[in-house]
Amino acid sequence: MIPIGHILAVGAAMFCIGLFALLSRRNAVAVFMGIELMLNAANLNFVAFSHYHSQSIDGIVAAVFVIMLAAAEFAVALALILSLYQTFRSVHLDDADEMKG
Amino acid sequence: MELTPAYIGFVVVSAWVLLGALYVVTTRNIVRAAFALLGTLFGVAVMYVIFHADFLAAVQLLIYVGGVNILIIFGVMLTEHMGRVPFRTVNFNIVPAAVTCALIAAALVLGLLTYPWEMHVVASGPMSAKIGTMFLTRYLLPFEVASVLLLAVLIGAVAVARKEVKE
Numbered sequence: 617m618i619p620i621g622h623i624l625a626v627g628a629a630m631f632c633i634g635l636f637a638l639l640s641r642r643n644a645v646a647v648f649m650g651i652e653l654m655l656n657a658a659n660l661n662f663v664a665f666s667h668y669h670s671q672s673i674d675g676i677v678a679a680v681f682v683i684m685l686a687a688a689e690f691a692v693a694l695a696l697i698l699s700l701y702q703t704f705r706s707v708h709l710d711d712a713d714e715m716k717g
Numbered sequence: 718m719e720l721t722p723a724y725i726g727f728v729v730v731s732a733w734v735l736l737g738a739l740y741v742v743t744t745r746n747i748v749r750a751a752f753a754l755l756g757t758l759f760g761v762a763v764m765y766v767i768f769h770a771d772f773l774a775a776v777q778l779l780i781y782v783g784g785v786n787i788l789i790i791f792g793v794m795l796t797e798h799m800g801r802v803p804f805r806t807v808n809f810n811i812v813p814a815a816v817t818c819a820l821i822a823a824a825l826v827l828g829l830l831t832y833p834w835e836m837h838v839v840a841s842g843p844m845s846a847k848i849g850t851m852f853l854t855r856y857l858l859p860f861e862v863a864s865v866l867l868l869a870v871l872i873g874a875v876a877v878a879r880k881e882v883k884e
Contacts, residue, residue, distance in 0.1 A: 617721070617723075617836065618721075618724050618727050619834075619836075620836055621830045621832065621834055622727070622731075622830070623768075624829040625826045625830055626734070626735065628825035629826065630735060630738055631825075632819070632825070633738040633739055633742055635817075636815060637741070637742040639814035640809055640810055640814040641742070641806060641809075642806075642807070643747060643806040644796075645747060645751075645789060645792045645793050645806075646742075646747055646750060648789065648792075649741055649751070652754065652758070652781075652785065652789075653741065653742075653757070656761050656781070659773075660761065660764060663764075663765055663768050663773060664768065667769060667770070668834070668835075668837060668838060669837065673844060673848060673851065676848060677848060677851050677852070679770075680772075680773065680776060681863065683773075683776055683777065684780075685863075685866075686780075686781075686785065687784060688866060690785050691870050691871075692873060692874050694791065694874070695874040695875070695878035696877060697792055699877050701796040707796045
């Protein structure tokens with residue numbers, strides 16, 4: 617039996633790697649790769665809890681909803697990135713500073 | 718704790734996933750990052766198989782590996798400058814970002830490994846039928862809201878991404 621703490625630790629490490637991408641990348645697409653990693657880490661935790669909780673598959677259902685939302689989120693994100701690219705000819709997030717005071 | 722085949726498999730897949738994730742966030746070539754993300758998400762699907770989540774493993778392969786990753790590669794290909802060095806992406810503020818993430822990871826991992834979790838394993842068979850029942854009984858409202866959300870996303874993404882036509 618795999619100890620649940622180890623699974624959650626892998627999820628936490630993956631989450632923090634995604635957070636690193638979020639904090640340090642400036643290319644919008646690379647930032648979204650970090651967000652996908654974070655969502656997958658959260659899903660891993662849902663599945664681990666569901667696996668070790670008897671008589672319940674709520675965690676699996678939550679994970680299916682997360683996957684659905686992630687796909688929807690990335691569709692909108694891709695549209696926004698394309699719109700950003702048409703406006704600024706760049707996906708470097710620091711270039712989009714029109715509203716900076 | 719004995720070394721069962723499942724545990725050894727879990728360790729190997731974890732190492733694969735974490736190394737892949739690290740490559741995704743540190744490589745300078747964004748196309749390589751996209752393909753490393755593909756491998757990482759595939760590793761997560763293998764983990765779902767280890768935890769007996771058969772339906773979720775299939776969904777992960779279909780939607781993440783097959784769908785989201787293709788979208789990411791589309792995003793990369795549609796938005797790269799052809800003039801400059803292509804496909805370059807770099808990390809900024811590496812030290813503060815790495816320190817923040819390392820501290821959060823250390824706190825989380827320490828807490829998660831020391832907390833006395835309760836674990837009840839039940840022999841689980843195929844799970845798709847149970848998930849379908851849940852979607853149509855207990856999670857009916859979220860399920861319907863999700864379908865409306867997907868419709869809104871479909872229309873919204875087209876509306877945002879299309880080019881403005883000047884009259």
